[in-house]
Amino acid sequence: MQFRDSGLSIERAEEQRLLRAQVTSVEQLLELNKRELLRLPGIGEGSSSRILAALANAGLSLAEDPYAANECAREAKAARDAELRSYFLCDSCRDAYAQQAFGDRSPEWVSSERVEGYCCHCNELRTVRLSQWFLCGTCDRVVRSLGRGLASAKFVASSWADTFGSAPELSLRETDPVELRPRGRRSDVDRVATVDFVADDAAGETVLGVELKSGRSALPGGGIGKPMSTFQLDTTDCDDITTAAAALNVPVFLVHAQIIGRAHAPTERYEGVGLWFASPWEMPQHLKEVRSRPRERRDAAYFKTAVFRPFAEFPAYVKHAFPEDLESMRRDGFPFLYRS
Structure with missing residues (x-):
């Protein structure tokens, strides 16, 4: 669907930039993620923001970026160094981490294997399981x-x-x-x-x-x-x-x-x-x-x-x-x- 026929309220200047970059339809645009959009010639942060706003007003969004930065569970925002961090935790400390430190965010993964060992938080010998959250380097060191x-x-x-x-x-x-x-x-x-x-x-x-x-x-x-x-x-x-x-x-x-x-x-x-x-x-x-x-x-x-x-x-x-x-x-x- 052409931009002029889609009902997408996009500014003329942004439309021209997309056309010059060989993006000629809404369908083509929606196949891109933000990182790919910013790589198009003539598209900078300002143009990208206006295009994203026009899409949002139409109830549309760009494709999800498979290589986007992970969101740090403790900061609740994307961070380039956010990686899966692993902790041996007892059940009560795992719940406390999720509720008190990570904004009610459950672990990305919890092992089904239960082992006897020391919880890395309460330092008590208990039944623990390996649990993972996405955390940036700073938050991992703090935790x-x-x-x-x-x-x-x-x-x-x-x-x-x-x-x-x-x-x-x-x-x-x-x-x-x-x-x-x-x-x-x-x-x-x-x-x-x-x-x-x-x-x-x-x-x-x-x-x-x-x-x-x-x-x-x-x-x-x-x-x-x-x-x-x-x-x-x-x-x-x-x-x-x-x-x-x-x-x-x-x-x-x-x-x-x-x-x-x-x-x-x-x-x-x-x-x-x-x-x-x-x-x-x-x-x-x-x-x-x-x-x-x-x-x-x-x-x-x-x-x-x-x-x-x-x-x-x-x-x-x-x-x-x-x-x-x-x-x-x-x-x-x-x-x-x-x-x-």
Whole structure:
């Protein structure tokens, strides 16, 4: 059917461009997908948009592109690096992924084979199945980090209970738990600086905060493997610690957990093997430099690892040095962790 006889409300200029490209009928046009349309001589983004709008007004659409970018389930938009990503999940965590992180989007595929293994999210030994969603590289890294984050928080909670067993009046409370949520749920405007844990005294009053960072590498004086040479912390994280300390009106301590993966074929479990803390009053003295992270546009503060001590020493620190730290904060405020 010719354009003039089809009832397609297409602008004369666009019709002429299509005719010059040897597209002489609506049928020919509908055989194309958007990528092929844009490859026609004289057709750019502007012309393409006007042609698509005319088709939509007529209840028509171009052909589906078999090579179009996949849609990232977490971002809910097409991404060139969106690929099928695979996760061993228990049934409850699979449902939580679909409902909370992927906008009620079911997996593209779930294996019918049930195996005993560790769920990559809750890190519990359960019956798991391999599940797949389309995710971009960034979202895949975020999703894979969540299981580590949960394992890290549990490791800190259990280590706190073991380490402070003789001082049960100082109880740890998680205030910023790991959450499944779509990308972009929080904006920079809505962002509120908080800490991962707070410690309350016997009267229920918050006396200190704990900001948790975890990774695969050890620090001096414990853990598994060669210790890292420097510890890097995004300057935005440093700023958040300072803001949270001011909001809570108590000191906030940085804690690093070493979390490693151990094979339980075909799955992997996460295990905490090392824990350290750093006093915010000592961090500025151990600052080496502030510079951009490699291949990223974020600034990070680089600290000497000597600022960290084994977490087993934290109770003694709290008992003997903490009162002076608290007095210092009330008198002079929370220390600046870095200076640009």
